Amino acid sequence: MHFDLFFTVLLAGGISAGLYGFLPISLILTYRISRTIAFVHGGIAALGAILYWIFSLHNDFLPNYIITFSQAQDPKTFGHRPKWEPFPSMLAVVAIGAILAGTYGFIVMSRQLASLTVLTLTIVSLGAMMGMVGVSSLMNVDANVFPDSPFGSGRHKLLPESMTSHQPLLITNNQIFTFLTVVGLSLVLAVFLTRTHTGLVIRALADDQEAGVWCGVKLRAVGTLVYGVSGAIAALAGVLTSITVGANPADMLVFLLDGLAIAIVGGLRSLPLSLIGALLYGLTETALKVGFFGEVSLPVQAVVLYGALLSIIVVVARLRRDTFFLLERQSL
Amino acid sequence: MNAAGEPIVLEVRQLVAGYSGHAVLHQVDIELHAGEIVSLLGANGAGKSTLLKTIMGTVPVIRGEIHLLGQNISDWAPYKRVSTGIGFSPEGRRVFANLTVEENLLIGATSMSRAHRRDQINAVGDLFPVLAQRMNQRAGTLSGGEQQMLAVARAMMTKPRLLMVEEPSQGLAPVVVERIYETLREIVSQGEVAVLVAEQFQQVNEEASDRILVIDKGVVIPDSELASVTAAAAEVAP
Numbered sequence: 001m002h003f004d005l006f007f008t009v010l011l012a013g014g015i016s017a018g019l020y021g022f023l024p025i026s027l028i029l030t031y032r033i034s035r036t037i038a039f040v041h042g043g044i045a046a047l048g049a050i051l052y053w054i055f056s057l058h059n060d061f062l063p064n065y066i067i068t069f070s071q072a073q074d075p076k077t078f079g080h081r082p083k084w085e086p087f088p089s090m091l092a093v094v095a096i097g098a099i100l101a102g103t104y105g106f107i108v109m110s111r112q113l114a115s116l117t118v119l120t121l122t123i124v125s126l127g128a129m130m131g132m133v134g135v136s137s138l139m140n141v142d143a144n145v146f147p148d149s150p151f152g153s154g155r156h157k158l159l160p161e162s163m164t165s166h167q168p169l170l171i172t173n174n175q176i177f178t179f180l181t182v183v184g185l186s187l188v189l190a191v192f193l194t195r196t197h198t199g200l201v202i203r204a205l206a207d208d209q210e211a212g213v214w215c216g217v218k219l220r221a222v223g224t225l226v227y228g229v230s231g232a233i234a235a236l237a238g239v240l241t242s243i244t245v246g247a248n249p250a251d252m253l254v255f256l257l258d259g260l261a262i263a264i265v266g267g268l269r270s271l272p273l274s275l276i277g278a279l280l281y282g283l284t285e286t287a288l289k290v291g292f293f294g295e296v297s298l299p300v301q302a303v304v305l306y307g308a309l310l311s312i313i314v315v316v317a318r319l320r321r322d323t324f325f326l327l328e329r330q331s332l
Numbered sequence: 333m334n335a336a337g338e339p340i341v342l343e344v345r346q347l348v349a350g351y352s353g354h355a356v357l358h359q360v361d362i363e364l365h366a367g368e369i370v371s372l373l374g375a376n377g378a379g380k381s382t383l384l385k386t387i388m389g390t391v392p393v394i395r396g397e398i399h400l401l402g403q404n405i406s407d408w409a410p411y412k413r414v415s416t417g418i419g420f421s422p423e424g425r426r427v428f429a430n431l432t433v434e435e436n437l438l439i440g441a442t443s444m445s446r447a448h449r450r451d452q453i454n455a456v457g458d459l460f461p462v463l464a465q466r467m468n469q470r471a472g473t474l475s476g477g478e479q480q481m482l483a484v485a486r487a488m489m490t491k492p493r494l495l496m497v498e499e500p501s502q503g504l505a506p507v508v509v510e511r512i513y514e515t516l517r518e519i520v521s522q523g524e525v526a527v528l529v530a531e532q533f534q535q536v537n538e539e540a541s542d543r544i545l546v547i548d549k550g551v552v553i554p555d556s557e558l559a560s561v562t563a564a565a566a567e568v569a570p
Contacts, residue, residue, distance in 0.1 A: 111390075111409070197438065197446070204428045204439045211426040214388055216414030216443040216490065 002292055008169050009287045011158050015171055017275075017282025018179035019244060022237035023259025024266070024274040025185060026230035030105075031268040032206035033226050034114075036121040040104050041234035042256030043132025046249040047100070048093045048238025050136040053247040055089035056147045086150035090239050094232045101231020102224050104128060109223025114209070129256075136249040143248035149174035150239075178240050182278075185233065186271060202226060206269065261309045265316055277312060284308050338365040340402075341417075341494050341526040342387070347396035349386040350550075355394055356382045357550045364494065367523040369516055369540055372530045374547040380530040381423060383547065384496050388420050389413050401493060415443035419487030423498040423530075425479045427486070429472030433463055436471050436482055440489030449489075456485045459515060477508035484512065488519070495519065496528045501535045513540040 023041060030038035084092070107113065108121060116124075151173040158171045193199035201222055205212045213219055241255055258281065265277030287293060288301040296304070342364040350356035357379050364370055374380045385391040387398055389410040398406045405413055414420075419440075428436050437456060441449040457464035460481045466474065471482055480500055487495055497516065501509040516527050517540060529541070536544065546553040 197442070200431070200435055200438060201442060204431060204435070207428040207430050208426055210390070211422065211428065212439065213390060213410050214414070214420045214422060214426075215439050215486065216411045217439070218409075218411045 002294070005287075005290055005292045008290060009283060009292050012169055012171070012290070013283035013286035014279060015175045015179045015282075016286055017279040018175070018182040019237070019240055020258060020262055020278040020281050021182035021186070021275055022233055022240070023256060024263035024278060025182075025189065025271065026234045026237070027259060027263040028266060028268055028271055028274060029189075029202075029226050029230040029233075031263075032202055033209070033223055034108065034121065035118050035209070036125060037260065037268070038227070038230065039122070039125040039129040039256070040101065040132070041129075041230060042253055042259075043129035043136075044097045044101055044231050044234040045238035045241065045256065046133045046136045046252035048097050048235035049242035049247040049252055050139050050141055050238075050249065051096060052089055052093045052239040052242050053141045053145075053147050054139065055084045055092055056086045057083055057145065086148045089147075090150045090236070093239050094235050097235020097238070098228045098232035100132075101234065102228030104231070105227025106220060106224040109220045109227070111220070114219060114223070133249045133253065136252075141247050143246040143251075146246055147243055149177075149243045151177040174240065174243050178244075181236070182275075186275060189271065198222065198225070261306065261313075265309065265312050267316070273316065277309070280312060281305065281309060338367045338523065340364070341366050341400070342528070343397075343399040344383075344387070345397045345399070347383075347386065347398065348394040349382065349391050349396075350394060351391065353394065355550070356391075357386065360396070360547075360550075360552050362545065362552060364526040364528060366493070366526050367520050368542040369520055369527040369529060370543045370545060371536055371538075371541040372528060372545045372547060373533050373536055374530070375533065378547045379550040380547055381498060382550070384420065384422075384498055384528070384530055387413075387494075387496065388418060411443060414490055414492075417490070417493035419490060419492030419495045421480075421483040421487045421495070421497045421500070423502065425476075425483040427471040427474075427479050427482050430470065432468050432470055433474070433482055434467040436486050437463075437489055440486035443490055452489050452491065456488050459488065459518065460485045477504050477511070480504060480508070480512055481515070484515065493524060494526050494528065496530070498530045499532065499535070500529060501531065501537075509535075509537070513537050516540065 023045065026041045027038055030036070030041070083089075108124065113121070113124075149172065154173045155170040156173075156176070158169045193203060201212065201217050204215070205217065205219070205222065209219070237255075237259075238252065241252065245251055262277040262281055263274050265280075266272070266274030284305055285301075288296050288304060340363055342362065344360055344362040347357055347360040348355050349360075360383060362370075362383075372380055372383070382391055386393060389405075389408060389412075393406045396406070397404055400413065400416055400418065403416065405416065408416075428439060431439070434453065437453050438449055441452055444452060453467075457467075462478060463482055463485055466478070471479065474482060484495075484497060484500070487497070495516075500512050500516075504512075516529070519525050520527050529537075531537075538544070
């Protein structure tokens with residue numbers, strides 16, 4: 001083992017964990033009210049990545065009549081669709097994600113559909129995801145061209161050179177923003193879920209949806225809100241992933257599976273446990289990538305990563321009766 | 333109004349209801365007046381639970397009408413029925429186990445304005461002193477009797493005109509059941525609320541009930557045939 005990389009792994013792994021924290025937040029929020037795994041968020045993340053690519057990059061992707069119309073609006077962009085700045089592009093994608101997921105929530109949380117079995121609703125969600133991934137794939141963007149970050153292209157040295165004998169560790173603005181956003185989102189959600197009546201309603205529905213309805217909860221309104229918020233978070237995850245690894249819908253499915261495994265660390269209920277799962281996943285992945293354990297091939301890296309996650313899930317499940325349950329009881 | 337001049341709170345007319353278009357209730361007619369406790373008795377699968385859930389709006393009406401305080405609520409969403417005046421304490425209590433007593437009560441008051449929720453918690457606390465002492469305790473850690481009281485208290489949070497309580501004596505000691513019925517009597521004593529209690533035959537509390545209805549295979553037995561049906565049920569009951 002290369003202990004001289006310890007601080008590099010700790011910092012870079014911690015920051016990369018931010019990216020893995022988004023989808024578990026979405027999955028946990030929707031699981032709390034619907035008891036189903038919202039695969040649809042994987043589709044929204046994939047679509048979000050593609051739309052951000054299209055919005056923020058010059059390209060000839062859209063049909064000619066739109067390009068012609070755009071040229072008429074802005075003659076300087078001759079030959080290309082005029083691009084938007086990265087920040088408004090990101091906001092537009094997040095809004096689209098919220099609208100798509102909110103619409104999905106409005107449909108599946110209706111009285112008729114909400115009473116369907118969990119398995120049926122999960123398959124509906126899988127179908128929605130595959131539909132969106134299919135649409136994303138049709139758009140045929142170049143996944144090797146990475147869009148710009150809405151937070152600038154700055155890079156920062158995170159550790160003084162004296163603390164590592166290897167190349168200095170550079171952290172991008174995008175990575176810093178991603179980390180800060182996931183931390184900020186978690187804090188905002190914690191306050192929302194514990195200090196507002198709507199948050200209380202969401203926690204009650206996680207306990208017993210039917211009893212919530214008998215208490216006068218507007219299931220469809222709450223469902224639409226929760227799906228909308230979690231869809232916005234999923235779309236943001238898509239934007240940030242497209243900047244980091246490219247806008248490839250297939251990659252986004254793998255990213256969703258990572259997020260699902262991390263969410264299961266928290267029993268699909270506990271945000272703090274899931275964020276700990278994301279942190280451990282980020283640290284392990286970084287340690288493998290930078291060679292902390294020596295040279296490790298890509299397939300072995302995948303086996304080690306999922307093996308580590310599986311071990312954590314088993315350990316957490318064994319502790320479930322006392323420690324885990326206690327955490328769940330106070331879960332955010 | 334009935335002979336005593338108490339207004340009709342609930343009127344169910346020729347109700348046919350069930351799941352996926354298959355009728356479980358057949359031509360049910362019921363009338364409940366303010367200030368009375370009516371016990372609805374029936375064996376397992378007789379249709380008690382379906383009737384209560386149909387009144388709550390979670391089982392669809394196929395034919396017939398449900399009127400609450402004179403308004404036809406047959407196709408209303410459950411939240412609208414709750415805000416108009418129905419409280420429901422379901423079988424098995426169904427309290428939110430991971431929330432505190434106070435949070436359970438707040439959920440019960442979802443359809444009320446924020447300003448009135450706190451006042452209503454205090455009012456319900458006066459009705460159930462044992463809960464008032466345990467506001468910060470998790471509902472899942474309460475005893476069975478306390479959970480039953482919490483379920484009724486939660487249903488009372490919206491100041492309902494119709495309170496429906498499903499199998500309140502299930503799994504509870506007689507002394508606890510007695511206390512729950514005392515509270516139900518206290519609730520109706522103001523003359524504004526009607527209480528419909530669904531129970532198994534052997535759990536009936538005749539002294540606490542103003543009237544008894546019997547349901548069998550989705551049909552509410554007319555008063556004229558009631559004596560023979562209850563006698564037959566008494567023979568079957570252990």
